[in-house]
Amino acid sequence: IAGITQAPTSQILAAGRRMTLRCTQDMRHNAMYWYRQDLGLGLRLIHYSNTAGTTGKGEVPDGYSVSRANTDDFPLTLASAVPSQTSVYFCASSDSPSLHTGELFFGEGSRLTVL
Amino acid sequence: GQNIDQPTEMTATEGAIVQINCTYQTSGFNGLFWYQQHAGEAPTFLSYNVLDGLEEKGRFSSFLSRSKGYSYLLLKELQMKDSASYLCARMDSNYQLIWGAGTKLIIKP
Numbered sequence: 001i002a003g004i005t006q007a008p009t010s011q012i013l014a015a016g017r018r019m020t021l022r023c024t025q026d027m028r029h030n031a032m033y034w035y036r037q038d039l040g041l042g043l044r045l046i047h048y049s050n051t052a053g054t055t056g057k058g059e060v061p062d063g064y065s066v067s068r069a070n071t072d073d074f075p076l077t078l079a080s081a082v083p084s085q086t087s088v089y090f091c092a093s094s095d096s097p098s099l100h101t102g103e104l105f106f107g108e109g110s111r112l113t114v115l
Numbered sequence: 116g117q118n119i120d121q122p123t124e125m126t127a128t129e130g131a132i133v134q135i136n137c138t139y140q141t142s143g144f145n146g147l148f149w150y151q152q153h154a155g156e157a158p159t160f161l162s163y164n165v166l167d168g169l170e171e172k173g174r175f176s177s178f179l180s181r182s183k184g185y186s187y188l189l190l191k192e193l194q195m196k197d198s199a200s201y202l203c204a205r206m207d208s209n210y211q212l213i214w215g216a217g218t219k220l221i222i223k224p
Contacts, residue, residue: 042119042202042214058211090157098210099146106157
């Protein structure tokens with residue numbers, strides 16, 4: 001099925017551990033994004049990539065890093081996890097960074113708990 | 116979210132009509148989006164308004180007034196499956212989406 005795949009879907013992690021959330025899309029979209037969603041708050045952008053080989057910081061980038069080696073993959077790494085990074089993480093993509101078609105496609109989310 | 120305001124929760128009756136309002140900061144505006152998110156699932160796209168007026172798409176319509184920094188999502192002939200959170204987001208001058216916290220819509224029989 002075409003779309004965006006995230007892994008893992010759920011993970012419990014000890015504080016201080018390193019963790020990489022994987023995201024792969026098969027729609028050949030140029031732009032990809034990582035958001036976190038916390039209760040009572042809107043989706044907040046962590047990092048984004050407008051095209052392969054480039055990345056940018058979003059609203060809440062601290063403690064996270066990304067890479068975009070090719071069009072399809074956009075992994076998010078937590079170098080040393082802290083409890084405040086407990087959240088649901090969504091990867092998303094769009095065919096254009098300017099969203100001229102209006103639609104952002106989301107993965108199913110990765111629920112991360114840091115103890 | 117940053118300067119995006121929408122009600123936290125609304126309740127409506129199956130078969131009725133409900134309007135979910137969203138107000139936003141007008142500076143650096145590049146478009147207004149509505150997404151639907153069922154509990155435990157990913158957001159899915161509903162509508163995109165960049166010009167003033169009403170956009171109708173089946174049972175759902177979205178309205179925009181750029182001068183007032185105001186949008187609403189209108190849901191007609193409500194069905195139980197419409198129980199979900201509805202997320203309002205504006206696109207800023209850098210083409211990034213700024214999201215509201217969402218409105219949880221509860222549909223009662």
